[in-house]
Amino acid sequence: MAHSILIVDDEDDIREVAALSLESIADWKVYAASSGAQGLALAIKYKPDAIVLDVMMPVMDGPATFRELQKNPATANIPVLLLTAKVQSSDQRRFADLGVKAVLFKPFDPLTLADQISSALGWD
Amino acid sequence: MEPAEQSALSQALDQLWARFLPQIEERVSILESAAAAISADQLSTAQREAASAAAHKLAGVLGTFGLARGTDLARELEVTYSREGVPAPSAHIATITAELRAIVASRK
Numbered sequence: 001m002a003h004s005i006l007i008v009d010d011e012d013d014i015r016e017v018a019a020l021s022l023e024s025i026a027d028w029k030v031y032a033a034s035s036g037a038q039g040l041a042l043a044i045k046y047k048p049d050a051i052v053l054d055v056m057m058p059v060m061d062g063p064a065t066f067r068e069l070q071k072n073p074a075t076a077n078i079p080v081l082l083l084t085a086k087v088q089s090s091d092q093r094r095f096a097d098l099g100v101k102a103v104l105f106k107p108f109d110p111l112t113l114a115d116q117i118s119s120a121l122g123w124d
Numbered sequence: 125m126e127p128a129e130q131s132a133l134s135q136a137l138d139q140l141w142a143r144f145l146p147q148i149e150e151r152v153s154i155l156e157s158a159a160a161a162i163s164a165d166q167l168s169t170a171q172r173e174a175a176s177a178a179a180h181k182l183a184g185v186l187g188t189f190g191l192a193r194g195t196d197l198a199r200e201l202e203v204t205y206s207r208e209g210v211p212a213p214s215a216h217i218a219t220i221t222a223e224l225r226a227i228v229a230s231r232k
């Protein structure tokens with residue numbers, strides 16, 4: 001069965017490349033949101049199998065959005081992967097400590113993004 | 125992945141690149157303005173913060189379109205502009221900013 005996934009990123013180029021990659025390579029159903037608030041709404045509406053959440057977003061960043069997802073019983077069990085361009089190890093540890101399933105790094109390879117997500121979520 | 129699928133993805137990525145090129149070039153322009161301001165010792169805090177954000181976004185996206193060197197350069201600029209204070213006048217910043225522009229222009 002095809003998976004469904006929600007991508008939340010304020011950068012439209014990243015969002016569209018990720019959606020293209022996951023739809024065309026993995027044949028997943030992709031929902032896309034350009035802000036944390038929109039991501040929360042779409043997560044409640046569609047209950048995706050997983051959420052990829054950009055770290056640096058204005059107003060509500062990735063960690064804040066993750067905490068809101070955790071507070072809501074309707075979305076608390078959806079696995080979340082953070083997506084970040086930050087490569088410093090202190091940032092990586094901080095993100096991992098939040099309780100997300102995995103941290104993915106920008107830039108990602110469109111050819112292998114679906115494999116990375118599948119591997120992190122045990123979808124292999 | 126089948127070669128035909130890979131080719132289709134590559135073509136689709138090229139189309140996305142063409143669509144987003146104006147905003148990518150705009151981010152490079154922000155970095156060029158910042159580099160010029162550093163050379164003139166006139167970089168404002170707002171300009172530095174805008175340059176840091178532009179470099180961060182370029183670092184995240186260029187490698188996704190196959191421009192790994194562009195990501196490396198943008199990351200170096202992000203580190204430079206994310207530090208507090210005005211960077212010292214530096215030919216290096218102008219040089220890597222120019223290289224970044226050339227890398228973006230080189231992708232068809």
